[in-house]
Structures are given as structure tokens and as C-alpha cells.
Amino acid sequence: MSTEKKSNTMPDIKSNVVIIGRPNVGKSTLFNRLTKTRKAIVHFTEGTTRDRLITKIATSNVTYNLVDTPGYIYIPKSSETIASKSQGQIHQGLKSATIILFLLDIQTGLTNEDITIASLLRPMKEKVILVANKSDNSNYEMSKFDFLELGFGTPIAISAYHNIGISNLTNATYALLPKSNSKLINNPTPIKITLSGRPNTGKSMLLNSLINSERSIVSEVPGTTRDSIDTMLVTNNTSLQIVDTAGIRRRGKITKGIEKFSSMRSINNILSSHICILLLDSTEIATNQDMHIADYILSSSRGMIIAINKWDLATEIGISKDEIRKYVRSKFKFANFVPICFLSALKKTGISELIETIQLVYSQWNTTIENNLINDTLLESVYKTPPSTKRTKSLKIYTAEQDGICPPRFTIKVNDPELVHFSYHRHLENDFRRFLGFTHCPIKLNFKPKV
Structure with missing residues (x-):
């Protein structure tokens, strides 16, 4: 299988505008403001954003990817926590950055964390636009000059929440972006694939295996993924927009706040997808919650594939594919037409079969009969x-x-x-x-x- 990997949401877009800053300076609020969506979860809890969020923005003159990153904090390289993996997402975003929006909190003023980030960005100084957020009224206007000592010039004062100064920011950004030629952009509509399932069934690892890159943070801690992460993959002349979603727990188990918002976004992504891949854990097959999610997918009339993940443990489990198929069919009687694939996201086996099945299901889902x-x-x-x-x-x-x-x-x-x-x-x-x-x-x- 020949695979062309892409790290953004549209294969031909070369420009990336990356938002960076310490936690709680308003990066996700700015991301939502610029994309005119509520894609990023906004919450007062520090560390709410864990992965990079990428969305395409296109105007008559420029086309680029806007990238939201986790809040930057210093963590030793030897650390293997979720927070340390979040910092890895920041560094990956900076590597591909055309422009960097360095976001500061004008109400808090300059902090040691801001100075640390400035040191990180200094080798890329020509790409950096300094942005002083939370300038909710004219009383804060003069405070922006306190950030001159960072060495990136005078910041643009904005309030992402109140939509103040946003036009100044977009004008400054567009001035540095290469002009787009709409005649060169002729992409077929991608097949939107949503990875669904309970927490910890391997959705993020499957996304990383499909694109052969650490796009999503992978951890054994349930609930690691919070935002819905989408990535583009071009394979066998087919464009796939793959969305990794937060695991969906039983309604009574969902806590208020961040988890509730994450679950809502997971449900919305099912509704907007073409095909949903329902991941089941081979060590815990067909739970009541698995069947609840499957019923929701089919009730939404989405194409569906059941993917049995962690199949590398089959020998240890002592069960065959035929036995698994028979058991799954007995539990999912309402989904007897749904294809079943076996894979190991960790070992990257069964990926080719999964992609072929995606193409098969989509071709049927999109077919007209005489x-x-x-x-x-x-x-x-x-x-x-x-x-x-x-x-x-x-x-x-x-x-x-x-x-x-x-x-x-x-x-x-x-x-x-x-x-x-x-x-x-x-x-x-x-x-x-x-x-x-x-x-x-x-x-x-x-x-x-x-x-």
C-alpha cells in the first residue's frame, strides 16, 4: 500500500499559523474566535488543551492552517507524564510554523513563564507576532508596552473573548502569509472518518499508526484525549480526514465540565462524519457501552466499521477471529451488516485491511442505483x-x-x-x-x- 502522509487538514496547504503561550492566556478562545467555531474546549482548568488542534482558514487572498497548542510549561525531558507529551505537541507545531502568535495575558503582565517561552522562540524571531490578550478595555492599552523587553516589538492588544482588536491581528497575520492561488487548490472532498469508542480502546494510537506520526497523545490514563483531533491522510488516491475523539463513557459516569464538553464534541463528530470506526478492546469485547455507541452511530445513518483493536494479544487471550466474529454478531444483532476488522494499533498490523474496508463502505454509502x-x-x-x-x-x-x-x-x-x-x-x-x-x-x- 502506497501512503502519502500529511500532517494538516488539507494536503496542499503549506502555511501554518501556530498559537503558543503559557496556560490560561486565552489560546483556545482566540482559536475559536479566528475559526468562528467552538472546536476548542475553553475551561479555567489549567492544561485543558492537550493535543494540537488544526483548522483550515481560507479567504480570497490567503489559505492557512490555524494551530492551537497546549499551554507551555517547563517539564524535564525525562518525564513521561501526559503533561510532558503535551509539551511534545507544542514542539511539533513549532517545527512546521510559518507564523507564531505568541499570546500573553495583559492583565497579569510579564511572567517568568513568558520569558522562558520568549527564549524558546528567539531563534524564530522573524516568524513571531506578539499578542497581548485580555485587553478588555482602553485602561489596559498602555500595559502592552511592558512586553517590549521580550524583544519581539510592540504587541498587538486584543480581547479574544470580546472580539476587540481581532481585525488588527488578522491584518498583521495575512501580511506575512504567502498569497494563495485558488486555481492551484483542487482537492476532492475527503472521506471524514471518526474514531469512536469507550475510553482507552486505542483510538489515539490508531490515529498515530494510520499517519505514522505522534499526532495524538497516547497514555494508559482513560480520558487522555479531550478535544477532537483531525488529521489528513492521502492513501491509494483517496483523501481521508481522520478525527480522533474523546472516549464516550456511560451518561451516568460523565462528570461535569471538561469531560462533558469532550463527550458532546465526540457525539457531534459522529453526526458530521461519513464513516465511524467503532474501536473495541479485544480484552473486553462488546460491553453495554459499546453497543450503546454502535446504536447511536447507526441511528445517525453513518457508515460503520467495527475494529477489534489490540489483536496482538490474541494468543494471550486464547480466542480466534471466528469466535470473536460470532460473539460480536450475537451482541450486535442490529448491526449484522457492519464489517469487522482486526488490527493492532500498537504493532501497526491490519491497517491496510482497515483502509480498504473504509473505501468499500464509503463507495456503497455514496452509491446511486438505476x-x-x-x-x-x-x-x-x-x-x-x-x-x-x-x-x-x-x-x-x-x-x-x-x-x-x-x-x-x-x-x-x-x-x-x-x-x-x-x-x-x-x-x-x-x-x-x-x-x-x-x-x-x-x-x-x-x-x-x-x-
């Missing part, structure tokens, strides 16, 4: 298994047509939709899936009265 073939399938299905005639009024089925994709949607004309029993609905759905080539993706049937 009307004559649809009606031939409907006719044969009704002929072999006619609807029940035990009622006073019998169901009559006339024609069918496809009226949508992603997922494939079909409208079937009948004499009275109220006469369609759920079991006959399921019978027609199974035949449509089997004979029209939708063996691995959800489809929707809608019954309407013939006019």
Missing part, C-alpha cells in the same frame, strides 16, 4: 415474500425510487404506509441491501402513499 434495477429488486422481493393478507385492508406495493445518498435513501409507494409492518420493512431493507450492493452500509426506506 430505477429499473430498484424496481426489479422490489418486484422480486414482494413476489417471493408477499405482505400479510390477514388484515381487513391489505398492503399493496407499487414502485420504488432512490432519492438520496449518504446514506442511500429509497421511497417506496404503497396504498397505505400505516399497513407496513416493521418486520416487512426489515425484509425489504435486507433484500435491498443484499441485491443492490449495500452489503456493508446502512440504507433508509421511506413509505409514502401513491398519489
